[in-house]
Amino acid sequence: MDRQEGRSRKRHRGQGRVTLADVARQAGVAPITVSRALNTPGRVSEAVKARVDAAVEALGYVPNLIAGGLAAAGTRVIPVIVPSLAILTFIEVIDAIQKRLEAAGYQMLLATTDWDLDREAGLVDTVLGYSPSGVILTGLRHHPRVITRLKEWGRPVVEIMEVGEDPIDMNVGVDGLALGRAMARHLLDKGYRRIVFAGSHLGHDYRAAQRLEGHQQALAEAGLPQGPVLEYAEPASYAVGARALADLLAMTPRPDAVACSNDILASGILLAASKQGIRIPDELAVGGYLGLPLAEHLSPPLTTLAVARSDMGRQAAELLLQRLEGMTPAEPVRDLGFTLVEGGST
Amino acid sequence: MDRQEGRSRKRHRGQGRVTLADVARQAGVAPITVSRALNTPGRVSEAVKARVDAAVEALGYVPNLIAGGLAAAGTRVIPVIVPSLAILTFIEVIDAIQKRLEAAGYQMLLATTDWDLDREAGLVDTVLGYSPSGVILTGLRHHPRVITRLKEWGRPVVEIMEVGEDPIDMNVGVDGLALGRAMARHLLDKGYRRIVFAGSHLGHDYRAAQRLEGHQQALAEAGLPQGPVLEYAEPASYAVGARALADLLAMTPRPDAVACSNDILASGILLAASKQGIRIPDELAVGGYLGLPLAEHLSPPLTTLAVARSDMGRQAAELLLQRLEGMTPAEPVRDLGFTLVEGGST
DNA sequence: CTGTTAGCGCGTTCAC
DNA sequence: GTGAACGCGCTAACAG
Numbered sequence: 134m135d136r137q138e139g140r141s142r143k144r145h146r147g148q149g150r151v152t153l154a155d156v157a158r159q160a161g162v163a164p165i166t167v168s169r170a171l172n173t174p175g176r177v178s179e180a181v182k183a184r185v186d187a188a189v190e191a192l193g194y195v196p197n198l199i200a201g202g203l204a205a206a207g208t209r210v211i212p213v214i215v216p217s218l219a220i221l222t223f224i225e226v227i228d229a230i231q232k233r234l235e236a237a238g239y240q241m242l243l244a245t246t247d248w249d250l251d252r253e254a255g256l257v258d259t260v261l262g263y264s265p266s267g268v269i270l271t272g273l274r275h276h277p278r279v280i281t282r283l284k285e286w287g288r289p290v291v292e293i294m295e296v297g298e299d300p301i302d303m304n305v306g307v308d309g310l311a312l313g314r315a316m317a318r319h320l321l322d323k324g325y326r327r328i329v330f331a332g333s334h335l336g337h338d339y340r341a342a343q344r345l346e347g348h349q350q351a352l353a354e355a356g357l358p359q360g361p362v363l364e365y366a367e368p369a370s371y372a373v374g375a376r377a378l379a380d381l382l383a384m385t386p387r388p389d390a391v392a393c394s395n396d397i398l399a400s401g402i403l404l405a406a407s408k409q410g411i412r413i414p415d416e417l418a419v420g421g422y423l424g425l426p427l428a429e430h431l432s433p434p435l436t437t438l439a440v441a442r443s444d445m446g447r448q449a450a451e452l453l454l455q456r457l458e459g460m461t462p463a464e465p466v467r468d469l470g471f472t473l474v475e476g477g478s479t
Numbered sequence: 480m481d482r483q484e485g486r487s488r489k490r491h492r493g494q495g496r497v498t499l500a501d502v503a504r505q506a507g508v509a510p511i512t513v514s515r516a517l518n519t520p521g522r523v524s525e526a527v528k529a530r531v532d533a534a535v536e537a538l539g540y541v542p543n544l545i546a547g548g549l550a551a552a553g554t555r556v557i558p559v560i561v562p563s564l565a566i567l568t569f570i571e572v573i574d575a576i577q578k579r580l581e582a583a584g585y586q587m588l589l590a591t592t593d594w595d596l597d598r599e600a601g602l603v604d605t606v607l608g609y610s611p612s613g614v615i616l617t618g619l620r621h622h623p624r625v626i627t628r629l630k631e632w633g634r635p636v637v638e639i640m641e642v643g644e645d646p647i648d649m650n651v652g653v654d655g656l657a658l659g660r661a662m663a664r665h666l667l668d669k670g671y672r673r674i675v676f677a678g679s680h681l682g683h684d685y686r687a688a689q690r691l692e693g694h695q696q697a698l699a700e701a702g703l704p705q706g707p708v709l710e711y712a713e714p715a716s717y718a719v720g721a722r723a724l725a726d727l728l729a730m731t732p733r734p735d736a737v738a739c740s741n742d743i744l745a746s747g748i749l750l751a752a753s754k755q756g757i758r759i760p761d762e763l764a765v766g767g768y769l770g771l772p773l774a775e776h777l778s779p780p781l782t783t784l785a786v787a788r789s790d791m792g793r794q795a796a797e798l799l800l801q802r803l804e805g806m807t808p809a810e811p812v813r814d815l816g817f818t819l820v821e822g823g824s825t
Numbered sequence: 826c827t828g829t830t831a832g833c834g835c836g837t838t839c840a841c
Numbered sequence: 842g843t844g845a846a847c848g849c850g851c852t853a854a855c856a857g
Contacts (some may be wrong), residue, residue: 150607152833152834152835153834153835154835162843162844162846163844164835164844165836165844165845166842166843166844168835168836169843176842176843177842178842179845181842194606195604195607196835197553197608197610197834198605198608198609198835199545199548199608199833199834199835200609200833200835200836200849201550201834201836202545202835202849203833203834203835203836203848203849203850203851205835205836205837205849208545208609210609217574218573218574218577219571224564224570227564227589228563228564228565228591231564231589231590231591232591235590240558240588240605240606241557241589241590242586242587242588242589243577243587243588244577244581244586244587245574245577245581245590257836258541259541259544259586260586262541262542262543262544263544263545263556263586264543264545278853319836341480370772371772371773371776372776380841388857401776404776404777404778405776407753407778408778426716426717427717427773430717430718430721430747430750430751430754431750432753432754442658460827496850498849498850498851498852499851500850500851504852508827509828509829510850510851511829511851511852511853512826512828514851515826515827515852518852521829522827523826524826524827527826527827542851543850543851544851545849545850545851546849546850546851546852547851547852548833548851549832549833549834549835549849549850549851549852550832550833550851550853551833551851551852551853610833
């Protein structure tokens with residue numbers, strides 16, 4: 134019922150930032166014209182575009198993406214949901230994703246599930262509340278609600294790390310079973326027969342468990358019994374690797390080779406072996422997965438199945454961006470494969 | 480329970496998500512009451528709260544944080560701006576920040592400057608467009624515009640990694656000069672005199688350059704001339720460490736100790752030395768900074784000045800959250816210090 | 826303790 | 842090519 138005062142400089146809530154309306158006033162056009170000049174410059178005359186640009190510059194206008202997001206839905210935010218940041222494996226992927234997204238003017242919202250699919254479901258709900266432009270999540274296994282929601286969501290989704298059947302939308306990763314099989318076969322080819330699988334966090338990290346499964350498959354295919362498994366409840370670390378070495382040396386019959394669920398564990402074993410003077414691979418061959426930067430600098434360098442993690446991140450972002458720009462990616466499901474890097478530890 | 484179609488199924492732009500209005504209808508209250516029941520439960524009656532909760536549950540309501548952000552300003556997003564994710568140093572900090580924020584219901588928006596303060600300024604502008612609840616940035620040096628904007632912004636800001644005079648708002652970190660001095664003094668105390676500083680990326684990483692400065696100060700205080708500096712343009716890596724070892728061994732007079740700008744570089748030197756049979760510390764003492772997990776697993780373990788990075792992240796998040804909850808943190812500027820961890824490499 | 830009103834800043838209708 | 846309305850979903854004000 135009041136109208137007279139406070140009409141103009143209200144600011145009772147705003148943060149006093151320069152808004153699109155300010156730019157419009159300065160440029161002598163309607164707000165919508167500024168919006169068009171900025172977002173679809175083709176639909177505005179050169180002259181107006183120039184005036185608007187000048188006003189933007191003069192006022193130091195920065196768009197409020199929140200308001201834009203509310204109006205149009207789509208905030209140029211891409212949530213990236215991974216199990217943990219304490220695992221080096223994810224860092225390079227995230228780094229690559231972030232670089233690519235940022236170059237395209239999108240921001241990465243990083244969230245972690247702590248390996249819990251229920252938490253993941255909650256996070257997906259939450260981040261969808263930000264009207265993101267797309268979503269990147271880890272793996273192909275999710276809470277059923279996540280799958281339903283994202284499928285009917287209608288915006289681009291990429292699942293990374295693992296590749297397989299029936300992704301929610303797009304998918305870039307590697308085949309975990311194949312990884313497990315390949316390392317076991319490599320060890321068998323090298324002549325090792327008393328092969329142990331050492332795994333960390335297998336109960337939580339089902340992709341590591343897949344590697345174990347592939348490992349056992351390969352042994353079975355070679356007509357051998359299932360290999361023994363050393364399992365550690367904690368996430369992989371150099372310290373767990375050191376413990377694993379001790380446990381391996383205490384086993385009877387003494388194993389001649391160990392496949393480790395990831396390179397951190399394998400590196401921990403090599404580092405501990407070096408400290409204790411255990412000769413690698415003569416006394417024990419060690420193989421890892423995923424190819425961390427440290428692997429090649431150890432003595433001997435670690436034999437590992439390298440996965441192109443940066444590339445995985447880059448491609449995941451690329452797929453997302455293509456879809457955001459209205460294109461239809463040629464191969465929305467990509468198996469990046471892996472490479473056996475023989476370092477000398479086998 | 481279906482209403483008359485038409486009004487309920489408009490969805491002409493929205494994503495068809497359940498909104499607060501839907502919950503209000505279901506619970507038989509006004510939308511604002513639902514808002515209050517969810518955000519400030521103390522201000523509504525038990526009965527209403529229960530009805531609202533039931534409706535939320537029944538409908539599967541998830542708040543649209545974008546809309547909330549527009550209305551109230553404050554999206555429960557905390558941008559974290561760091562130079563790079565390729566540096567292990569930042570990962571643990573980020574991990575700790577993310578864990579703490581997420582536990583409090585905030586999301587982390589991660590952006591990288593690629594060591595460029597102009598890029599940082601652009602990023603700050605961009606992320607402020609998301610009406611974040613607070614901001615965390617790296618270091619105390621920024622583009623003047625960043626400092627002005629954030630100071631008048633009025634929401635909590637934490638600068639991390641480095642501690643010093645005149646932060647924008649709050650500050651948690653370590654004193655770079657002190658780090659540099661402490662390592663140099665340690666090497667001097669051990670009796671080394673031909674001490675080299677090996678640094679990576681010093682032109683970009685001014686905090687690493689501060690450590691060099693402190694290093695030279697300590698030499699000067701001991702009445703020694705400025706030590707030689709080996710400088711590498713790239714970011715630190717194990718490979719650069721290997722090159723550094725070669726360069727060190729080629730110097731005349733042959734140095735007896737090297738302080739490395741960070742632990743990656745130092746580890747690279749130790750790994751290469753181990754490969755080449757160089758005896759550490761007899762032929763060359765090696766010291767690092769920041770205390771990466773790998774350090775203690777090398778042979779010999781690396782002597783380093785450990786910085787509590789997880790703690791830094793946790794405390795930064797904690798300060799921010801305290802302010803977001805209306806409290807005034809006791810110590811808004813915190814020097815976390817460092818610990819000399821003697822590993823045997825010196 | 827609860828409801829009414831009025832926007833937050835922008836983009837999508839539709840007009841002109 | 843440009844502009845006027847309207848509304849996205851939510852919450853700060855100010856009643857009652």
